[in-house]
C-alpha cells in the first residue's frame with residue numbers, strides 16, 4: 001500500500017513539474033478602424049522605432065540590417081520621475097531580435113534577448129490582417145517561459161493594456 005501511495009505521489013510531483021515549466025501562450029488581436037493593412041504595416045515593419053506605436057518607449061537598432069532577420073533593437077521604457085516633475089526616468093530595458101519578417105503577409109517574428117523583466121524566453125509575432133473595408137486587425141501572438149513573481153493572468157492583462165495603447169496610437173496617425 002505504502003508503495004502505491006509513494007508511486008502516486010511521484011506521479012503527482014512529476015506532473016506538477018511539467019505544468020510549472022510549460023510556456024505561456026497568449027493570442028491577442030484588436031481592430032484598427034479606418035486605415036488599411038497596407039497603411040498600418042509600415043509602423044510594424046519599422047522594427048527599430050517603437051516610439052511610433054508605443055509612446056513611452058525609446059528605441060534604436062544597434063545590430064543587423066534594416067528589414068532583415070538579425071536586426072536587434074534596444075528599447076527603454078520611460079516614465080515621469082517620481083521626484084522631478086520636469087524629468088523622466090528609465091524603468092526597464094529590453095533587447096529584441098527580429099527573427100523573421102514577411103512583407104507580403106505583413107508579419108514579423110521577434111525574440112526577446114537580455115532584459116530587466118525577468119524574461120528568459122519570449123517569442124512573439126505581430127501580423128496586420130485586412131478587415132474588409134472597415135480597417136485592419138492587429139494580431140499579436142506571444143509565447144514565453146513563465147516569469148517568476150507574476151501570474152499568467154496578470155501578464156496577459158498587461159499585454160492587453162499595451163495592445164490598446166498601440167491601437168490608439170496608430171489610429172491617431174490617420
Ligand SMILES: *[C@@H]1O[C@H](CO)[C@@H](O)[C@H](O)[C@H]1NC(C)=O
Nearest residue numbers: 081082083084085086087088
Ligand atoms: C520644473 O520646471 C519649471 C519651469 O521651467 C521650473 O520653474 C521648476 O523649478 C522645475 N522644477 C524642478 C524640480 O526642476
Ligand SMILES: *[C@@H]1O[C@H](CO)[C@@H](O)[C@H](O)[C@H]1NC(C)=O
Nearest residue numbers: 024025026027141142143144
Ligand atoms: C497563438 O500563438 C501561438 C504562439 O504563441 C501561435 O503558435 C499560434 O498559432 C496562435 N494561435 C492562433 C489561433 O493564432
